[in-house]
Amino acid sequence: MTVTSLLKAHWPLVLLIVGLLIFPLAVREPFPVHLMTMVFMWSTLGMGWNLLGGYAGQVSLGHAVYFGLGAYVPALLLVKAGVVPWVGMIAGAVVACLVAFLLGWPLFRLYGHYFSIATICLCEVVWILFTNWDWAGGARGLFLPIKGTSLLYMQFSQKTGYYYLSLLILVCCFLVVRHVSTSRLGYYFRAIKGDPDAALALGINITRFKIVALVLSALFASICGCFYANYVLYIDPDSTLVFHISCLMCLIPVLGGLGTLVGPIIGAAILVPLSEFTRVYFSGAGRAVDLLIYGTLIVILAVLQPTGLVGLVERFRVRTAKQCAGGWVEKNG
Numbered sequence: 561m562t563v564t565s566l567l568k569a570h571w572p573l574v575l576l577i578v579g580l581l582i583f584p585l586a587v588r589e590p591f592p593v594h595l596m597t598m599v600f601m602w603s604t605l606g607m608g609w610n611l612l613g614g615y616a617g618q619v620s621l622g623h624a625v626y627f628g629l630g631a632y633v634p635a636l637l638l639v640k641a642g643v644v645p646w647v648g649m650i651a652g653a654v655v656a657c658l659v660a661f662l663l664g665w666p667l668f669r670l671y672g673h674y675f676s677i678a679t680i681c682l683c684e685v686v687w688i689l690f691t692n693w694d695w696a697g698g699a700r701g702l703f704l705p706i707k708g709t710s711l712l713y714m715q716f717s718q719k720t721g722y723y724y725l726s727l728l729i730l731v732c733c734f735l736v737v738r739h740v741s742t743s744r745l746g747y748y749f750r751a752i753k754g755d756p757d758a759a760l761a762l763g764i765n766i767t768r769f770k771i772v773a774l775v776l777s778a779l780f781a782s783i784c785g786c787f788y789a790n791y792v793l794y795i796d797p798d799s800t801l802v803f804h805i806s807c808l809m810c811l812i813p814v815l816g817g818l819g820t821l822v823g824p825i826i827g828a829a830i831l832v833p834l835s836e837f838t839r840v841y842f843s844g845a846g847r848a849v850d851l852l853i854y855g856t857l858i859v860i861l862a863v864l865q866p867t868g869l870v871g872l873v874e875r876f877r878v879r880t881a882k883q884c885a886g887g888w889v890e891k892n893g
Contacts, residue, residue: 580727583596583723584596584719584720584723584724585720590718590719593719593720593723594719595832595833595836596723597719597722597723597726597791598832598836599828599829599832599833600723600726600727600729600730600828601726601729601730601784601787601788602808602809602812602828602831602832603730603812603824603825603828603829604726604729604730604733604780604783604784605623605627605780605781605784605808605809605812605824606809606812606813606816606823606824606825606827606828607730607733607734607737607780607813607824607825608623608733608776608777608778608779608780608781608784608809609623609777609781609809609810609812609813609824610737610813610818610819610820610823610824611737611740611749611773611776611777611780612770612773612774612776612777613810613813613818614813614818614819614820614823615740615741615746615749615750615753615773615819616749616752616753616769616770616773617749617752617753617754618668618675618770618773618774619675619676619810620675620676620679620774620777620806620810621676621679621680621683621803621806621807621810622678622679622680622681622682622683622806623679623777623778623781623805623806623809623810624683624687624800624801624802624803624804624805624806624809625656625659625682625683625686625801626656626659626660626777626778626781626782626785627781627782627784627785627788627800627801627805627809628686628687628690628785628797628800628801629652629655629656629659629782629785630649630652630653630656630781630782630783630784630785630786630789631652631785631786631788631789631795631800632652632690632696632702632785632789632795632800633648633651633652633655633656633782633786634647634648634649634651634652634786634789634790635648635702635704635789635795636696636702637651638704638705638713639702639703639704639705644712644713644714645713645714645786645789645790646712646714648786649782649783649786652782652783652785652786653779653782653783653786655782656778656779656781656782656785657775657778657779657782659778660771660774660775660777660778661771661774661775663682663774664767664770664771664774664775665767665771667679667682668766668767668770668771668774669767679806680803680806683801683802683803683806684803686801687797687801687802690797690801691797697795697796699796699797699798700796701794701795701796701797701799702794702795702796703793703794704789704790704793704794704795706793709721713790714786714787714790715790715793722787722791725787726787729783729784729787730825733780733783734821734825736776737821738821740776741821745769745772748764748769749769749773750819751764752764752766752769752770753819781809785800788800808831808835811827811831812824812827812828812831813827814827815827815830815831816828816830834853838853
């Protein structure tokens, strides 16, 4: 297949990629660039959570732990030892994945809502630990040193650099999740979600593969945590380790479509601008307003379309196709 035929076959995707690449160059205002950066970051977080919650069927409400570790480990290495964030990102990912691996064995002995409650408790314990840990900044938090424009230190004078970096992280996450979803590992995840007893009878080690899903999920959360820390240059327990972050990670794929590849991106494209605009226009009350709207959207979707917006689009497409086929049969007798 030639390049021209590929472009013709995938021209919507090509237009989307070109549009995303030129967006920060065409838009001069910093807020739209910041908004898109946050959409990319939360899309990555939603994709990571979706591996565990959407594909493997384990609803975790404590993923802020891995996001927070990904933020704190590079920040502490930079502040205390001068280690560059790229090395700190690797260290944070290793710590987050190790914690996920160690916690997975006892946590996955629990089922259903007991597992979800345990993850909430875990998040609260880690929040208390970092709030009272003076060496890590305690409740005051940590200010990252400003190094000026430096790719080595993951700092840029304009938001455009962060925009492209967050887009790169999202693309890498998308490719990994796409590969996993179409591989044997992805089929194992779906089998565990669909019927754990049947999967166990077929010889699938349920606990082992749930831990794999959790570790992969923690990996992406920790990378986003490192990016966030270097983006805002300040972290504290209330901005990285709170239940609100875990809740939003869960709501994004639920709104977009659980167990789908593009569902978290759609969910982030709706919820993140909603959060930002309510924060801007409602000032201090914005957080409560956006949570109220989140809850309303989720309740409506849970009742009308449990498979999320992707499922709604798919249902509309199938209905349209049936109507067109029925019309063709009626016309041609």
